[in-house]
Amino acid sequence: MSKHDSELAHQFEDMAQQKEAATLGMWAFLITEVLFFGGLFTAYIVFRTEFPAAFASASHHLDVVMGGINTGVLLGSSLTMALAVHAAQEGNRKSTLAFMTFTLVLGLTFLIIKGFEYQHKFADNLFPGANFVSHGAEPGHEQLFFVLYFMMTGVHAAHMIVGILLLLIIMGMTAKGKFTATYHSPVENFGLYWHFVDIVWIFLYPLLYLIDVTGRAQ
Amino acid sequence: MTTLNEPLYRDDYLNAGYGVKSWFLTLDHKRIAILYLISITFFFFIGGFFAVMLRLELMTPQGDIVTAETYNKLFTMHGIAMIFFFLIPSIPAVLGNFFVPMMIGARDLAFPRLNLFSWYLYNVGGLFTLYTMVTGGIDTGWTFYAPYSSSYTLSDPVPVVVGVFILGFSSILTGINFLVTIHKMRAPGLTWFRLPLFIWASYATSVIQVLGTPVVAIALVLLGFERLTGVGIFDPKLDGDPILFQHLFWFYSHPAVYIMILPSMGVVSEVVTCFARKRIFGYKFMAFAIMGIAVLGFLVWGHHMFISGQSIYAGLVFSALSFLVAIPSAIKVFNWTATLYKGQIEFRTPILYAFGFIGLFTIGGLTGLFLASLATDVHLTDTYFVVAHFHYIMVGGAVMGYLAGIHYWWPKMTGRMYHEGWAKFSALILFVGFNLTFFPQFILGFMGMPRRYYVYPPEYQVLNVMSTAGASILGLGYLIPMIYLLWSLRKPKTAGANPWNSTGLEWTTPSPPLPHNFDEVPEVTHEPYIYEGGSHPHAVPVSDHEAAHE
Amino acid sequence: MIVPKKIYYRVALALLVLFILTIAVAFVHLGPFNVYIAVTIAVIKATLVVLYFMHVRYHTRLTWIFASAGFLWLIILFVLTLADYATRS
Numbered sequence: 107m108s109k110h111d112s113e114l115a116h117q118f119e120d121m122a123q124q125k126e127a128a129t130l131g132m133w134a135f136l137i138t139e140v141l142f143f144g145g146l147f148t149a150y151i152v153f154r155t156e157f158p159a160a161f162a163s164a165s166h167h168l169d170v171v172m173g174g175i176n177t178g179v180l181l182g183s184s185l186t187m188a189l190a191v192h193a194a195q196e197g198n199r200k201s202t203l204a205f206m207t208f209t210l211v212l213g214l215t216f217l218i219i220k221g222f223e224y225q226h227k228f229a230d231n232l233f234p235g236a237n238f239v240s241h242g243a244e245p246g247h248e249q250l251f252f253v254l255y256f257m258m259t260g261v262h263a264a265h266m267i268v269g270i271l272l273l274l275i276i277m278g279m280t281a282k283g284k285f286t287a288t289y290h291s292p293v294e295n296f297g298l299y300w301h302f303v304d305i306v307w308i309f310l311y312p313l314l315y316l317i318d319v320t321g322r323a324q
Numbered sequence: 325m326t327t328l329n330e331p332l333y334r335d336d337y338l339n340a341g342y343g344v345k346s347w348f349l350t351l352d353h354k355r356i357a358i359l360y361l362i363s364i365t366f367f368f369f370i371g372g373f374f375a376v377m378l379r380l381e382l383m384t385p386q387g388d389i390v391t392a393e394t395y396n397k398l399f400t401m402h403g404i405a406m407i408f409f410f411l412i413p414s415i416p417a418v419l420g421n422f423f424v425p426m427m428i429g430a431r432d433l434a435f436p437r438l439n440l441f442s443w444y445l446y447n448v449g450g451l452f453t454l455y456t457m458v459t460g461g462i463d464t465g466w467t468f469y470a471p472y473s474s475s476y477t478l479s480d481p482v483p484v485v486v487g488v489f490i491l492g493f494s495s496i497l498t499g500i501n502f503l504v505t506i507h508k509m510r511a512p513g514l515t516w517f518r519l520p521l522f523i524w525a526s527y528a529t530s531v532i533q534v535l536g537t538p539v540v541a542i543a544l545v546l547l548g549f550e551r552l553t554g555v556g557i558f559d560p561k562l563d564g565d566p567i568l569f570q571h572l573f574w575f576y577s578h579p580a581v582y583i584m585i586l587p588s589m590g591v592v593s594e595v596v597t598c599f600a601r602k603r604i605f606g607y608k609f610m611a612f613a614i615m616g617i618a619v620l621g622f623l624v625w626g627h628h629m630f631i632s633g634q635s636i637y638a639g640l641v642f643s644a645l646s647f648l649v650a651i652p653s654a655i656k657v658f659n660w661t662a663t664l665y666k667g668q669i670e671f672r673t674p675i676l677y678a679f680g681f682i683g684l685f686t687i688g689g690l691t692g693l694f695l696a697s698l699a700t701d702v703h704l705t706d707t708y709f710v711v712a713h714f715h716y717i718m719v720g721g722a723v724m725g726y727l728a729g730i731h732y733w734w735p736k737m738t739g740r741m742y743h744e745g746w747a748k749f750s751a752l753i754l755f756v757g758f759n760l761t762f763f764p765q766f767i768l769g770f771m772g773m774p775r776r777y778y779v780y781p782p783e784y785q786v787l788n789v790m791s792t793a794g795a796s797i798l799g800l801g802y803l804i805p806m807i808y809l810l811w812s813l814r815k816p817k818t819a820g821a822n823p824w825n826s827t828g829l830e831w832t833t834p835s836p837p838l839p840h841n842f843d844e845v846p847e848v849t850h851e852p853y854i855y856e857g858g859s860h861p862h863a864v865p866v867s868d869h870e871a872a873h874e
Numbered sequence: 875m876i877v878p879k880k881i882y883y884r885v886a887l888a889l890l891v892l893f894i895l896t897i898a899v900a901f902v903h904l905g906p907f908n909v910y911i912a913v914t915i916a917v918i919k920a921t922l923v924v925l926y927f928m929h930v931r932y933h934t935r936l937t938w939i940f941a942s943a944g945f946l947w948l949i950i951l952f953v954l955t956l957a958d959y960a961t962r963s
Contacts, residue, residue: 116840117425117432117509127434127508129933133940134500138538140944141951145542145572148955149557152568155959170897177893185886188927195876234555246556246563253555257546294929301927305920312896312912320903507936535947571955622950626958638958 113289125291132295136302139265143306146258150313153250160247162318164240167232168255169223173315176219177307183212184304191297197287199280206277209300213270220263227252255314262310265303272296336739336817336836351436352839357422358737359443364410364418365806367450370457371405372802374398379761379795385782395778396463397479403466405457408488409450411722412580415587416498416533417446419729420526422737424502426830426837427520429511429846434504438497445494452487456480465776467577470558470569474550482551485544492537492544495583499533502526511829513848517608520828520852524611525590528618532579532586535622540576543569567633574625582621584718585685586614588725589656592678595728596660597853598826599675600667604853606659613652613659620649630701639698646696653689657682672824673747677728680755684720688713691766706776709769712762720758727754727805732824734809739817739836746808754801760794827853875932885926892919 118124154161190205231239232252240248276296279285285293337354340346347355377398381390390398421439425432433439456462462481464473473481506527510519546557547569556562558569597604604610626634626642660682669675691713694700704710735741764787769775773784780788822831829846830837896915900908925931930941 115436117430117434117436119845123508127504130507130936130940131435131438131500131504133937134503134534137940137944137947138496138500138534140948141535142538142542144948144951145539145546145575147948148572148951149546149568151952151956152565152959155956156565174897178890181886181889181893184889184923184927185882188882188886189879192876192879192882235553238555249555250557250563253549253557257549261545298928301923305923308919308923309913309916312900312909312916316896316900316908316912318908319900535943539951567958568955571958575951575955622947623954626954629958635958635961636963637961638954641957642954 121289125289128291128295129298132298136298139302143258143261146254146261147309150254150258153247153254154317157244157247157250160242160244161251162321163242163244164248164251164255165314165317166322167227167230168315169226170315170319172219172223173311176216177311179212179216179219180304180307183209183216184301186212187297187300191290191294194280194285194290194293195287197285199283199285202280202285202293203277206273206280210270210273210277213266213273217263217266217270220259220266224256227256258310258314262303262306265306269296269300269303272299334834334838336834337839338738338836340839349440351432351440353421353425353433353436353439354737354837354839354841356436356439356443357418360413360417360421360446363443363447363450364413367405367409368802370454371402371410372799374402374405375795376799378402379792381778382780382788383792385780385785385788387778390778392778393463393478394461396465396776397461399776400463400465401457401461404453404462404484404488406718407466407580407584408491409446409453411584411718412495413446413498414584414722414726415591415729416495416502416526416529416583417443419522419591419726419733420502420529420587421498423733423830424505424523424526425509426833426841427523427828428506428509428514429829429842429848430505430509431840431842433501434509435501439501442494442497442501445490445497449487449489449491449494452483452490456483456487467573468544468547469573470547470550470566471560471562471564474547475554475559475561482548485548485551489541489544489548492541495533496537499530499537502530503534506530511846511848517611518848518851519611520590521593521604521607521610521614522587522590524614525586525593528614529583529586531618532583532621536576536579536583539572540580543572543576546572567629570629570632570634571625574628575622578625578628579618579621581714581717582617584722585725586617588681588685588722588728589614591725591729591732592660592681593656594826594828595674595678595732596663596682597855598732598824599670599672599678600664601670601855602663602667602853603851603855604659605662605665606655607851607853609655610659613655616652617649620645620652624649624696627696627701630698631705636698643696643698647693650689650693657686657689671748673742673744673751674728674732674824676748676751677724677731677754680751680758681721681724681728684716684724684755684758688716688721691716704769706774707769708765708773708775711775712765712769715762715765720762724754727751730805730809733830734812735819735823736830736833736835736837738813739819740812740815741819741823742812743808746804750801750804750808753797753804757794757797757799757801761791761798762794764788764790764794827855877926877929877932881926885922888922889919892922 114121114124118127186205186208190202190209193201193205227233231237233256234249234253238249238252242248273296276292279292337352347359350356377390381388381395460479462479462484464477464481468481468485506523549555550557550559550564556564558564558566560566593604593610624642624646626638627646630639691709695704695710695713731742731747768784768787771784773780817836819835821834832846833841892915896912899911904911924941930937
């Protein structure tokens with residue numbers, strides 16, 4: 107026991123209790139995240155059912171390939187993160203760090219691709235506001251699509267940025283040897299967060315990019 | 325465990341450390357509770373100040389002391405201060421913070437740093453709101469309805485929206501902390517059905533905070549976006565949908581009413597059983613009822629939107645579901661009454677407030693049924709009937725419960741007793757003042773006086789003057805406890821560990837408690853509230869115990 | 875407990891297949907069914923991530939309840955909001 111005493115906060119009885127509390131706390135936090143994004147998804151459902159044609163024509167401005175690559179990138183990062191947690195559970199510091207580095211690179215790749223996408227949208231005057239230009243039949247409703255596009259992907263990207271910062275901290279802690287096969291809650295809980303952010307994208311990609319793909323004028 | 329080596333005198337949580345740092349960087353849930361107590365009291369009196377201005381203006385039918393614009397700002401800021409900055413954090417962040425760990429036999433909440441962080445978030449949110457209050461105010465109503473708040477108002481709602489957004493996360497963090505603490509840190513033997521009802525209430529409240537708050541947070545983000553960019557989301561003129569805002573807003577803000585009232589119900593359950601010297605009647609029903617209210621509360625938000633343009637069929641569903649909330653609420657009122665029946669009631673201050681709660685909450689709840697009915701709501705919406713109804717719930721219910729709790733646990737929190745005579749007197753004054761303030765408003769509303777106007781036809785004046793007179797008595801009723809409670813701090817800590825002879829674990833610790841609450845983790849072997857029958861070691865009347873103590 | 879690596883690779887493979895399926899189906903014109911299929915596949919993918927990557931399958935019932943609660947309340951938000959929009963006259 108004495109080995110873990112420094113890791114055991116005074117309010118807990120033992121390491122098991124502390125770990126269970128940390129995991130449960132993370133899940134409770136993720137519930138709030140589900141509902142935070144949930145408000146945006148509600149708005150999306152309401153407006154898409156109200157203006158299906160405008161959403162289809164606005165969605166045609168999005169880049170299916172870039173979005174698709176990003177979906178793959180995030181999927182890969184989820185796998186590497188799961189493997190990092192696996193390595194941490196085994197107490198293998200080296201491969202924990204290696205898999206976290208993969209995760210970090212994939213996360214940054216996602217953000218860079220996303221950045222290029224945003225840049226294109228700005229260049230095409232598709233950011234909502236005074237400069238918004240749409241060539242569709244219902245410009246107002248198409249703008250609404252882009253409000254939701256930027257809001258949903260923006261909040262998602264903000265979560266990615268926070269995730270990358272957290273990942274750097276966790277990597278630093280791993281490198282310093284803070285985690286062992288018995289104590290690695292922060293790694294596991296960060297993994298939960300990362301997978302959650304991936305899940306959001308799993309929904310965002312088909313809902314935003316893949317509306318009426320067959321109707322696109324290629 | 326006491327050993328010979330330990331000094332006889334031991335530091336309690338209040339004098340375990342001195343200096344500003346020992347408070348502002350504390351991780352002790354009890355000190356954080358005190359910090360919260362100071363913060364929310366500050367906002368309570370700010371909100372109270374606005375209420376005084378409102379009632380003064382409404383003494384006469386014409387505008388006297390403020391303009392229409394100022395009046396709009398006054399009722400808006402009254403609502404924001406009272407709802408977001410006082411009522412929602414009141415019992416959870418003060419009494420819950422202090423007593424949830426103590427009542428389950430834990431040394432602290434699961435995440436003490438998060439707890440302190442949530443207090444800082446509260447204050448940052450508060451600063452944003454104060455900034456607006458002193459630099460011109462906001463006139464959108466506490467509900468921030470779009471498109472008025474996004475496109476039309478001349479005041480600037482953005483700082484307040486940011487403030488409430490930040491505050492929301494403070495509330496969420498408290499909720500997460502309580503959920504995990506109650507799940508994972510109960511003392512050995514403390515099974516779910518041995519938990520005090522205040523813990524059940526805190527649990528149910530946390531569920532609402534965690535599940536509801538994020539939705540209003542994102543609604544406020546969208547509102548701020550629309551306000552700042554002029555791009556339509558909610559404004560129909562800009563191709564937006566105003567009713568969508570109301571859905572997202574009330575998905576949280578209706579359950580938020582239960583964030584305010586459920587903890588009070590928990591407090592009242594503790595107080596009623598203690599001072600009636602009887603087991604609580606129907607313990608399991610009480611626990612299920614509180615969880616039932618928390619869950620049903622999420623299914624009824626549309627009753628705020630009957631005249632908004634919402635579908636009439638959805639209105640029917642929301643109306644029917646709203647009636648369901650009456651069932652668990654009634655179970656609670658009946659069970660408190662049944663607990664009091666044939667009890668050996670000790671008429672001490674906490675139970676006087678609890679009586680106030682039971683009576684006023686019942687009136688508030690029953691008038692809620694008028695508003696849950698589609699047809700009567702069309703007549704009563706946006707009249708003073710609504711104002712009276714929710715003040716009966718929030719002031720008559722939530723605040724009375726809060727004061728019951730403060731008076732019940734004050735000796736534990738501070739180690740001091742307050743002046744019983746003054747305390748009883750102010751409980752009485754509050755009850756009288758409250759009813760005189762708000763009962764006339766039911767009649768005014770029924771007669772058709774709309775809310776949120778600073779002028780009104782002369783035939784409403786008599787009832788309005790009554791209401792203002794009542795408000796002045798009510799105000800006095802809030803000032804007196806401030807004085808005698810603060811005054812009690814000058815006295816020595818002689819309250820004793822268990823002045824009311826209560827059964828909860830929090831009363832097994834010294835008053836004020838030690839920094840880590842318990843020297844040894846207590847073990848629980850029985851249900852809560854064993855007050856009668858003599859089998860319990862403390863099963864003696866309150867007064868006997870007190871006499872023995874002095 | 876430690877989940878074998880093999881399972882992670884299998885789940886990732888399944889996710890990849892479902893991802894390709896999502897794109898393939900999107901290029902077939904099915905009218906309104908496109909979105910239903912896309913969302914169904916997304917739900918399956920999310921479930922796989924929750925169950926295996928997030929270890930809910932191997933956790934206590936309490937974690938199950940917490941994980942489900944968020945999605946259950948999301949459905950409440952969707953259903954009751956749409957109950958309004960779908961029945962406007």
